[in-house]
Amino acid sequence: MKIFSTFEHSSYLELAISALHMNGIQKEQIFAIPLNSRKEKRTLLDNMHKSDGVSLVSTGAALGTAFSVVGTSVGFRLTWGPIYWGLIGASAGFLIGFLIDLFFYKVIKKNKRLIRGKMSEVILIIECAEEQSDHIEDLLWHHFAIGIARIRMNPE
Numbered sequence: 586m587k588i589f590s591t592f593e594h595s596s597y598l599e600l601a602i603s604a605l606h607m608n609g610i611q612k613e614q615i616f617a618i619p620l621n622s623r624k625e626k627r628t629l630l631d632n633m634h635k636s637d638g639v640s641l642v643s644t645g646a647a648l649g650t651a652f653s654v655v656g657t658s659v660g661f662r663l664t665w666g667p668i669y670w671g672l673i674g675a676s677a678g679f680l681i682g683f684l685i686d687l688f689f690y691k692v693i694k695k696n697k698r699l700i701r702g703k704m705s706e707v708i709l710i711i712e713c714a715e716e717q718s719d720h721i722e723d724l725l726w727h728h729f730a731i732g733i734a735r736i737r738m739n740p741e
Contacts, residue, residue, distance in 0.1 A: 586736070587738060588710070588718060589710055589733070590732065591707065592706060592707045593731065595729075598707055605711065614713065615710070619707050620708065640686075641683055642686075645686065647682060648681055649674075653672070655674055656671045
């Protein structure tokens with residue numbers, strides 16, 4: 586049986602490996618793989634084929650709509666008329682909303698990611714007998730594994 590688990594790169598991983606050694610799992614039966622972190626920065630503008638769920642347009646669209654309504658209603662009293670002032674209000678609202686979202690995701694969210702300091706995870710693969718699998722799974726959960734999967738290997 587093979588057990589796959591993921592851990593954050595921390596002392597809990599080392600404690601889990603030590604506990605596995607104390608429970609009779611040999612070094613040859615344990616395989617730890619550290620994952621590489623992303624080197625390139627995430628793009629803020631999405632395209633048709635790649636989207637990460639972050640939209641810089643939604644706040645701009647909402648503010649553009651609100652500012653265009655206000656600009657149109659005020660434009661009845663101004664010299665250029667309601668159509669021009671509605672377009673000016675829509676443009677100004679969209680630009681303000683876009684800049685708010687850009688500032689939020691570039692400055693505030695980036696600082697939160699840096700403060701959190703999430704390191705890349707480690708995949709731990711353990712080969713064991715099927716009788717040991719429940720005990721090993723409990724041991725891994727006890728040492729704060731993020732996720733665990735079991736695969737039953739066919740005897741050859």
